[in-house]
Amino acid sequence: MTEVFTRGTPKQAFLQELVAWGKTAPEAIFTDQPDNKKDIYASVTEELGPFGDITHRKACMLEVMRVLAGFESSWKWNTGRDSHNPAENSPDTNSAGAFQVSANSLVFGDDLKSLVAPHGILNAKGDGDAFEALMKTNHPLAMEYIARLMRHTRKANGPLYKGSERNHFAPPFDRPEQSVYPWLSRHAVAEFQAFLA
Structure with a gap:
């Protein structure tokens, strides 16, 4: 892998967990949404497209998740709050897990809320600590959560900002190499495809 x-x-x-989740993940997570410009697939068309069948689309998602987790946590599931980010100052804003998502990202989709509700997480403000624990310990759920979140928005994870969007960050974090895209x-997508087949 690159x-x-x-x-x-x-x-x-970590890669084995990614592939195992990809094999059983609902196909609806990966289907084409041609009018969705906020979607991660729309953002990686240049790097990984054109997209083929559902197995190829899954493999592309796994590759984005592989690179994103590297940036966010160095692939460590127990990673917690980013102490360098002053915006992370309460349980609902604290990042958690390999993909560094926070409870306040629940606002992006009802499917996200439905995913965590069976685990007693009903609102971001009151259940931030429980959300953090869930993202660290339930790896299949954490993978499904980030995949679904990236179909709604890329703005919940700094490394997913692209091009001029990176002007949001101070140097050196505004540089392209600080994003997932380069x-x-x-080749990694092809490897994932082979494992998923």
Whole structure:
């Protein structure tokens, strides 16, 4: 697998979890949404497209997740609050897990709320600590959550900002190499496809 900026490559166990989730994940997560310009697929068309069948679309999503987790946590599931981010100052804003999502991202979709509700997480403000624990410990759910979230928006994760969107960040984090896009690999997608088949 291709290295991710200064993070290196993930351990085999992380990749195995990604593939295992990809094999059983609902196909609806990956289907084409041609009018959705906020969608992660719309953002990686240049790097990974054109997109083929559902297996190829799954493999592309797994590749984005692989690179994103490298940036966000160096593929560590127990990663918690980003102490360098002053906006993370309450349970609902604290990032959690390999993909560094926070409870306040629940506002982006009813499917996100439905995913965590069976675990007693009913609102971001009151259940932020429970959300954080869930993202660290329930890896299949955390993977489904980030995949669904990226179909709604890329603005919940800094490394997904692209092009001029990166002007939102101070140097050196505004540079393209601080985003997932230069590190996405068609070869890695082909490997994921083979494992998913």
